[in-house]
Amino acid sequence: MRGPICVPRTEKFGARLGGPGKLPDWIDQDEMDFLVAELEHTGLTGPLNYCRTLDLNWEVLGEYEGRPVTVPALFIGATGT
Numbered sequence: 001m002r003g004p005i006c007v008p009r010t011e012k013f014g015a016r017l018g019g020p021g022k023l024p025d026w027i028d029q030d031e032m033d034f035l036v037a038e039l040e041h042t043g044l045t046g047p048l049n050y051c052r053t054l055d056l057n058w059e060v061l062g063e064y065e066g067r068p069v070t071v072p073a074l075f076i077g078a079t080g081t
Helices: 029-042 045-052 054-064
Strands: none
Touching: 029 045, 045 054
């Protein structure tokens, strides 16, 4: 797999960022502005906790790898306040 988050071990992540003052080709200015506004509103706690628990998530959800979502399924969502 290759994408903005999946960086081969032989390549540095910073090489994909485009350099100072320039956005990489995988994100445009509107999307960057949206992401910045969201992070200014919500902070970094959620994203940092997600990264902090990546290994635990793999361990807990490992038995479901490669399995399709079966019906019936339940999704619970909410908006932040």
